[in-house]
């Protein structure tokens with residue numbers, strides 16, 4: 001994979017999957033723009049990979065519109081999780097999650113497509129989740145947002161095809177990141193059980209492979225989607241879930 005001369009914008013690049021994607025794309029030669037609300041974390045990642053850090057809150061849609069438009073690879077990755085039963089789900093948190101995880105990816109897609117169309121090449125990778133295709137209780141906002149992102153990704157694929165742009169979702173189950181650490185703690189509180197039980201009995205109950213996925217495994221596939229053999233993969237949602245959705 002050679003992305004020399006390509007610019008890649010990765011949101012949520014300061015941590016977890018986003019960080020691994022930024023590192024992998026930079027290793028392939030791309031100039032990486034590491035975007036994160038946590039500017040310090042973005043700077044740390046950018047310094048490590050020779051990229052550029054941009055501190056931006058994706059909930060601020062004006063700030064999203066002001067991000068660089070001339071990018072060849074867009075990884076919509078930033079996300080957050082709030083766990084609560086529907087009857088108690090805070091409406092402001094529901095709205096925030098839709099803004100960061102659906103509206104911001106829409107704005108970014110809209111922002112970068114003209115440049116990709118001009119170059120006749122572009123790769124958009126939307127980091128979805130198994131929750132883009134199935135649901136779990138207590139995750140109303142997250143499940144709704146990921147299902148929305150799936151729709152955006154497919155429309156992008158249909159419109160982008162004639163311009164050499166592919167768009168796909170990558171759908172991990174549980175990846176070992178700070179977000180999952182928080183989820184484990186939240187679910188333990190909601191269910192009144194120990195954190196080890198959350199991992200074994202709830203998170204990995206449905207998985208055939210009873211292990212958390214590593215961020216690098218997701219990043220490797222994101223990079224593959226930017227490679228020449230993947231040029232025919234578009235409008236797809238690729239499960240990286242250890243068989244979580246196989247039954």
Ligand code: NAD
Nearest residue numbers: 012014015016017037057058077079129174175177178179
């Ligand atoms: P993480 O919490 O480790 O990293 C998320 C990053 O996004 C953080 O650096 C955070 O600062 C940034 N971010 C959050 N809100 C932001 C905002 N408003 N503006 C800009 N940046 C913001 O999480 P992660 O586990 O690496 O998750 C990354 C993506 O992968 C998310 O979309 C998540 O839904 C998805 N995902 C994660 C898992 C998993 O098990 N970890 C599974 C499936 C999908």
